[in-house]
Amino acid sequence: MAEYELDEKDILILNALEKHGAKKSTGELEDLLNIPARTIRYRLSKMKENDILLSPYAMTYERKLGLGEHILILNQTTPSTLKLDRLIKKMPPFYWFSPTYGKYNGYVVHSVYALSQPGANEEIAAQMKNHGLVSDYHLFDLTDFHVKPVDFTHYCHEEKWTWEWSRWPEIIDDFLQDEEFKPPITESPRRVDFDAKDLKLLRSLRRNADMTLKELGQNLSLSETQVNRRIDRLENEGVIKGYKCVIGEFGNDLLVSCFIQLQRPYDPILGCFYELPFPLYLMMQSPTEFCIRFGLPMEEAKDFLTAFDKLRPHLRSFFFQTQHAPSLVPKYRAYDLYDEEDEDWQSVTAKCIEIIQEFADDG
Template identity: 40%
Template sequence: MDEKDLQIVSALDKYGAKVSTEELGSILGIPARTVRYRLSRLRKNKILYSRTVITHERKMGLGENILVMKATQRGARLLPKMFEAITPLYWFSPTYGTYNGFYVHCLYSLATPLTARRFLEEFQKEELITDFFLFDITDYEVTVANYEKYVPGKGWDWDWKEWADSVERNIRERKIPTTKLEDSHSLVDFDASDVDILLYLLKNGMITQKKLAQETNMSEAQVNKRVRRLEKEGIIKGYKSGVWTQDITVDIVMFFELDENAEGVITSLYELPFPTTMIMESKSRYGIRLGLQATDWDGFLTGVDRMQPYLEWFCFQTIHHRQQSMEIHPFMMFDAKTHRWETQSSNYLQTIKDVLAEEK
């Protein structure tokens, strides 16, 4: 990537992957045909990924927990088989950090909020885990990356010392973060046709509305109206095209609880130039997921040193081998006949017993 490529992908990340090449050209002062050519070349070279849709299932009554488990030796052997067989546990990774074991994303219907805890208690009863941490994702945001700060072949041109100094300054000045995260949401009415549209968009974020109409047996006008409504209601949070920078990074998640009046911590995390995902449980409990090169670890942790006096609690976890236990997406768990999310833990407790029986 050259400087012009970096300008284009940075603007694409800022304004959303549905922005037209004409709009990007106008914003950047670059002819639209040049933008089109460069985007096509970046996609052909697999530097720019295809567009994906970002959804917020909680507004449809489907919640999501992160389960971090300290596994026993027996659990390290058996738990992956259980994760693959239990549909609500839809992706997982081995993890190391405060808890050594597994990092798992668990779906649950808001009507049955104890689903994840039931699984954890069963794992503990069977001596598969000795301890766990549960984080309820009420909202999340994929941050805007500033690729103009990226130097191909070298990494991010980022002054870590200045950032660490700004952490203390932001906290001291109680600088309010420019975040859209909210910890409470109204439920939105939807039907099976909305779920079908979302599934097709998640399978292929580049699908045309004409093709989407054909797949869902609706008119283009009906599809357009439904997609616009899903966007307006925030069920579709936006669209992204990921960028492969070719850097070798380690993915980590830092969970933390803020002291009172320490909003500047969040402000500082939003200042980072590379792609991150911010997750929220409440106005005081957050997490951040990011991938760091070895050369950036010292600078980031120095910033965390400055944050630590203002954190009630925090922990780090690695994510290095993500495994999907579901073929496509959580929306497959919607039962159109009952208009319910089928996530009850009682449906899957027998699965745990079956895996344990196989061991014997």
């Protein structure tokens, strides 16, 4: 964590950016917070200088473009420990990975696939197992997701997070009285029309949503009006879900993925996770199957597990995976799978199997 000490105004600004979106202007933040715009500009500048606040990015929903995503958990074999890391970086559909420990010990990977070829990642994982690179694997089909805003009111510079885990059992009891908890996610999204320029625009906004319309237009050979029209359309169609700031470390040095199966669709149990103040991603496979990924301080892991005992009787099944030092591949290359000539996503399964064979033969 940087030396800069966050105070109450900084916390208010961070909370507003989390709740209302990272693209809010200083004028809009002034209206929301009743803090002068010049003060907000100064605070934002200081937080950026100290790596507390980094460039915002667009949260994109590629399933609406015909591109699905799996969370692939690989249980590595002892001889493949170093080889698996290098293999993951070579695989065209893999874009995020991390060492993981839990039910499976090895790596957790996010991998894209064309919806027209739903068995692609299953085939890739099976080939890795057949060649002795992994001993087992688990696939989670990520059909939709929601990013919960961080609640910085439970954070202070001196004590870090002030969340009391003793509150969670009471919160769970309250949520159990509800009929259901329906997060803002979609079970069967409608595919939308797009072209190669849309993908290039999305790639830029994923990297840095602070780029101006002029800069984006120069990259795309489009006018600012044309760029703005495309962004509006992608937002309205739900391809761009919103904009989020990349926020520096706040003592959340343990990343936990909790894979749960509910006893009924949208069980209100889901809601109790939303009461946690920490960064949290809710990922859905079906209305009864979710992966909840959140960061928390390492020293609070035991408190979380103790509080989680209250949930166990209300879940059909569950398992945990911890992630350590997650990494992106050198660039977000999912859009490279788009064939402009065919105007569709190309299959890279054969290429992946070829890479797996090369790594297996390499000894």
